[in-house]
Amino acid sequence: MRLNQKIGLILVAALAVAFLILSWLVDARLRSGIDAASRDQLRDAAQLVVHGIGRQAFSDSLADRLAAGTAIRVTLIGRDGTVLGDSEVPAQRLPSVENHADRPEVRSALAGREGVASRPSQTVSLKLLYLALPHPLGVVRVSRSTGEQTSIVARTRGILAVGALLTLLLVFGLSRLVTNMLARALGGIRETAEAITAGDLSRRSRSTEPGELGALSRSIDDMADRIETVVADFRREKADLDALFESLEDGLAVLDDQQVVLRANRAFKEIVGRGDIEGERLTSLFRSAEVRRAADVAIAGNHVDLEAQRRERTLLVSGLPHGNGALLVLRDLTALRHLEGVRRDFVANVSHELKTPLTTVMGFAEPIADGNVGPDEASAFGRRILHAAQRMRRLVDDLLDLSRIETGSWRPVPEELDVGAAVREVWASLASGPERRRIRLVIEPEETLLAQADAGAFLQILRNLLENAARYAPDGSEIEVRAEKEASGLRVQITDSGPGIPPVHQERVFERFYRVDPARSREQGGTGLGLSIVKHLVKAQGGDVGIVSDIGAGTTVWFTIPVPSKATATTVVPKTEATSPEEEAPGV
Ligand code: ADP
Numbered sequence: 001m002r003l004n005q006k007i008g009l010i011l012v013a014a015l016a017v018a019f020l021i022l023s024w025l026v027d028a029r030l031r032s033g034i035d036a037a038s039r040d041q042l043r044d045a046a047q048l049v050v051h052g053i054g055r056q057a058f059s060d061s062l063a064d065r066l067a068a069g070t071a072i073r074v075t076l077i078g079r080d081g082t083v084l085g086d087s088e089v090p091a092q093r094l095p096s097v098e099n100h101a102d103r104p105e106v107r108s109a110l111a112g113r114e115g116v117a118s119r120p121s122q123t124v125s126l127k128l129l130y131l132a133l134p135h136p137l138g139v140v141r142v143s144r145s146t147g148e149q150t151s152i153v154a155r156t157r158g159i160l161a162v163g164a165l166l167t168l169l170l171v172f173g174l175s176r177l178v179t180n181m182l183a184r185a186l187g188g189i190r191e192t193a194e195a196i197t198a199g200d201l202s203r204r205s206r207s208t209e210p211g212e213l214g215a216l217s218r219s220i221d222d223m224a225d226r227i228e229t230v231v232a233d234f235r236r237e238k239a240d241l242d243a244l245f246e247s248l249e250d251g252l253a254v255l256d257d258q259q260v261v262l263r264a265n266r267a268f269k270e271i272v273g274r275g276d277i278e279g280e281r282l283t284s285l286f287r288s289a290e291v292r293r294a295a296d297v298a299i300a301g302n303h304v305d306l307e308a309q310r311r312e313r314t315l316l317v318s319g320l321p322h323g324n325g326a327l328l329v330l331r332d333l334t335a336l337r338h339l340e341g342v343r344r345d346f347v348a349n350v351s352h353e354l355k356t357p358l359t360t361v362m363g364f365a366e367p368i369a370d371g372n373v374g375p376d377e378a379s380a381f382g383r384r385i386l387h388a389a390q391r392m393r394r395l396v397d398d399l400l401d402l403s404r405i406e407t408g409s410w411r412p413v414p415e416e417l418d419v420g421a422a423v424r425e426v427w428a429s430l431a432s433g434p435e436r437r438r439i440r441l442v443i444e445p446e447e448t449l450l451a452q453a454d455a456g457a458f459l460q461i462l463r464n465l466l467e468n469a470a471r472y473a474p475d476g477s478e479i480e481v482r483a484e485k486e487a488s489g490l491r492v493q494i495t496d497s498g499p500g501i502p503p504v505h506q507e508r509v510f511e512r513f514y515r516v517d518p519a520r521s522r523e524q525g526g527t528g529l530g531l532s533i534v535k536h537l538v539k540a541q542g543g544d545v546g547i548v549s550d551i552g553a554g555t556t557v558w559f560t561i562p563v564p565s566k567a568t569a570t571t572v573v574p575k576t577e578a579t580s581p582e583e584e585a586p587g588v
Helices: 003-053 060-067 089-094 102-111 147-197 211-247 266-272 291-298 334-370 377-407 419-429 455-472 518-523 530-540 566-570
Strands: 073-078 084-087 115-120 127-135 138-145 251-254 261-263 302-310 311-324 325-332 414-418 439-444 451-455 479-486 490-494 545-550 552-564
Touching: 003 060, 003 127, 003 147, 060 073, 060 084, 073 455, 084 102, 089 291, 102 115, 102 127, 102 138, 115 419, 147 211, 211 377, 211 455, 251 266, 251 291, 261 266, 266 325, 266 377, 291 302, 291 311, 291 325, 311 334, 334 377, 414 419, 414 455, 419 439, 419 479, 451 455, 451 490, 451 552, 455 479, 455 530, 455 552, 530 552
Parallel strands: 439 479
Antiparallel strands: 073 084, 073 138, 115 127, 127 138, 251 261, 251 325, 302 311, 311 325, 414 451, 479 490, 490 552, 545 552
């Protein structure tokens, strides 16, 4: 039921009750007033009748005369109650009229008092008000119909009812007017509140109305302001958390108590290998018992870390209790495990490389220390020790170079250099070995070729490649260095006619300590790091390196150095800084 209907109904009910009470009060008051007035009138009339009787005897004709021209009925009753005259009853019917001695008003009058009664008359069949006065001859009784009084009361009641009805209509109309005004004002407030509830947080009533309703509207506006701020803060925080959640390197998923994925980040989906996994059970995503066990333990309320395999990956699975469910964190340990392997291999390789020269040093140093060696022998032993130490020195130098390039502490500084001159400089610095073995160097083109490259790195690359070529080239053969300028930069290739490298080894010779024939390499003073250093130096300058080799025909190692970009050129380090030990090219 709507508010205005409720108010209307309450008003109508209140008015109806008020009307009933009022009409009951008026009715009672009117009746008693009319009764008192009628009794007074009747008493006056009775006294007039007594006076009119005078000394006459009671008779029917006397009663008729006394009542003539009035609405009063006059009854004359003897001392024994016999009706001797009645203005309403013809004389011939009088003998059949019942004795009135026990009528209440007659009884009082016979006892010497005024008697009053009201009842329907048996004689004239009307409701009458009787008043009897004592008389020396008996009782004089006057009476009249109460019908008029009753009709006055009824009329008054009718007027009251009409008045009440009109008041009711008026009040009803007014109540409708007031409630409609109220409903209109409340309707605006309600619409605003409903719009805010439906999500339109910008909706306001902006009421300027005074009083309670205006205050209510403004309170709702204030409340909406507050909600809007809180929701905006909440959304911002949620966006931050979402971004954080998505950008995490570790896979993260929220599970419910049935191991159903409620939410998962990009990394988690990447590990699973599927995008839309929300709503799926963990069992349908992972076959690994460890992952499911971690979820079980976490759902049971405990923290757990387990290692699991998924395809090629090694995962660290952490389960954390979260609400009724769990948080599952997957950390990819593959790269870490690989690095651990590389480190292990590296340490093993370095130890192995150092072991042989160290054994040599100890083997020759011990007899010298014991004094068991003659001067000639001591000198030969010393040379062997020196040779082993040089080998260790070369190894340590190469390792330091590699480490400097790999840790990124070295940056190439491009400068203009003469390629042919650089090749000749390196060739001249090599041990006199090539010359002894009658190996010739051919540089193509013979003319000066200028190129942009980091001078120290360029010399180091040439040194490592020419050393290799000279090491494997047969006696009396030719080593060709061909340099050419291309649109993208400089390309240099060094060709020997040595034994060549079998195809299976060609890609791997750039790995650290990888050798096709380890014994021969070591014997010839190789560290197994030369090509690895070349590759790093070339890549650091944005170039590329490769090998073309035919078994028995020879080997060509080529590398490119692109034209330095403007950005690189502008970042050229000043000479003073470039020559500081940290910035210096490795091995130069
Ligand atoms: P090393 O110090 O042993 O020469 P490198 O990294 O320079 O180490 O070379 C790795 C391996 O590649 C060598 O051990 C050798 O087996 C092979 N190699 C490199 N250059 C040549 C070449 N010009 N001819 C034949 N084999 C070569």
